[in-house]
Amino acid sequence: MNIYRANILHTPTPEAFQIIERGYVCVTDDGLVEGLYASLPEQYRHLPVTDFGDRLLIPAFNDLHVHAPQYRNLGLALDEELLPWLEKYTFPEEAKFVDKAYAERIYRRFVHELWMQGTMRSSVFATVHPEATVLLMSLFREAGMGAYVGLVAMDRNCPVSLRNAPCDVRRFYEEVSSAAAEGAVGLSSKVRLILTPRFIPSCTPEMLTELGELAHGLRLPVQSHLSENRSEIDWVRQLEPESSCYADAYLRYGLLGATPTLMAHCCYSAGEELRLLKENNVTVVHCPTSNSNLASGIAPVRMFLDSGISVALGTDISAGHNLSMLRVMQYAVQVSKLHYARSGGKVPYLTLSEVFWLATKAGGSFFGRVGSFESGYEFDALVVDDSYLNYDRYSLEHRIQRYVYLGDDRDIRVRFCCGVQLPEPPF
């Protein structure tokens, strides 16, 4: 048993932070939270306590939609429209990952920065390149961090150098799955595969059929993009005229909820699509920085939550401009306020505890019992030194507000993933 003492803050429910001032968290040798205590129970009083003093102890963050190979492009070309941005910046960068040495250099920086930002679990788009994708999984395992990693599948409407064939995709997932079963490649209980059709316009019906069969056969989860902007939705309507809506196109290929499913964006999901997301237990990944940077629009997150649809948050780099989940939380509140203003005050905006819950427990649930300090949860945690923000005896409720709005990665002193304190990964 490991015992840590600090100011403990987490969100078992979205309505409010649960706060224990100078409390204790007991963590089993398996890395699971045994319990939270305001004062240490009798049976543990003989054990050593690691005391983090006046620092904050919060759940680590979970980024449910992120493109690892776009790390080098962070902050670039955000004046461009979506199509030139893809053609001039994103696709040429992703094509470089055929070179394993290049991939290693950028992926090491990517994993290092996730660690810096306190993101202990992520669901990641790699590229179409099998070698580089296996490498990325290995880097996550070496760093001790959790991730779903997907080989991107695409075979139309993109440069030839970035296409793979349905049989290539099948071979990759089958080989990595069986090699993993033998312990030969970079998977672990925390690093796993996820099927990753880029989106409907970049996958032929053959590719989508293959992916649907893989999801069914290998019981693999699925991640993709859905209803990000209006012209994309029109395009899908032309490509898949038999589908009742964009989500239905995934559904018809067995890629919407047959296994756990993440759909990023959903800015324009409504009506029938809303019903499909709910019925199929899809998790919507809200990416407000990306949706602002690419002029996509504002996803109706309040409506998703009110409809009982699961929501998580994602940075979506490099359409999102940084890897900080603090910034994503803040933008999630802010764009919801612009939506609130536009609705004449009718659609309530998201509160800070709600977005903190989205970035921790709601997103974490895709990985198991992750993102909260309730008993039985994996102990993913950050120790935050906010002393420079706390020069005037703020309450803990105010300190967490100030940390989310004003703090950054330099304030994170210690990072735990499943009970293990993670050292800085080399890069």
Added chain:
Amino acid sequence: MNIYRANILHTPTPEAFQIIERGYVCVTDDGLVEGLYASLPEQYRHLPVTDFGDRLLIPAFNDLHVHAPQYRNLGLALDEELLPWLEKYTFPEEAKFVDKAYAERIYRRFVHELWMQGTMRSSVFATVHPEATVLLMSLFREAGMGAYVGLVAMDRNCPVSLRNAPCDVRRFYEEVSSAAAEGAVGLSSKVRLILTPRFIPSCTPEMLTELGELAHGLRLPVQSHLSENRSEIDWVRQLEPESSCYADAYLRYGLLGATPTLMAHCCYSAGEELRLLKENNVTVVHCPTSNSNLASGIAPVRMFLDSGISVALGTDISAGHNLSMLRVMQYAVQVSKLHYARSGGKVPYLTLSEVFWLATKAGGSFFGRVGSFESGYEFDALVVDDSYLNYDRYSLEHRIQRYVYLGDDRDIRVRFCCGVQLPEPPF
């Protein structure tokens, strides 16, 4: 003459960055830019050069709307609606500034952080307290930074402890102006007074009349709030039924363009109000972080620019959640993209060079020839070390993009205001 060498980037016009790789800027002993050179002219080759190596040299930032006494409240209570936010947080905090020791503690931190963030000029709301306001001016002068500082005028619709009378306001401005003329108080060529009615609802007609007379008599500039949100506009319509629009209420009291005038927000300015802003040479101060945090809406900045109305940027803390003009630039682009999406792509969004120009040259023009490196401009500049962002030989055009989106105060190594390198102010 002082000569500096670095990668020089500035925006003489909004359309694009002017970039001189490893160029030279020559600065006169009076702190004015003499010229920019790709290679040093013959007549200066015998002079010493301060070489900043591969670092970026950019104009310092100008924050045209900021509430200094709200510094302690940064990041707090952003879940609250405007009225409870004012009543429970903002007004009680401002009331503390009757205590000069408290004011000094917070104002020192405020000025220090402006310095940290590279904001060398600002236009500041203080409080209704004369002593604390004079103190704030002294702190700016000691730090060597430029500022317009205003004693807030308000005598209705606010707590009694925060009201001042028209005669108090007159006395303050007359006394400080004449003391300044004798060198007795904290004014300088760079620290000046500005008339500061909080906004129409908090000023009686008597107060507004008095302020209009002061503007005329003392030739002082004016700053206030205009058309921030819909309920405020309705309220002004009730309070000032004879005015054709909110801006007209200021105009009728001689507070709209009789002297240089800053109006923050203008989220809903249109029609007649647009005409008045233009005719009276008012500078609109766009505060996108604040407008998002308070659910005010999105100001039609493109329309202002197309109409020939001057625009600058402001942090508006603590409705804005931080003092970084980098973040304000970024939000200005992003909210303009949400506006663009909503308009179905009809209203072009702001580009990065446009918002950089707003944060430097456009805002700086309120202080004179400030915010650009053209000949005759005061040399307000920042030396930025972006080496950690530049791990892969990015172009200078890409480096400035990455710095605005990803950089922060820790990257600023040297700060100049009017040619003087400013040391860190004590706090």
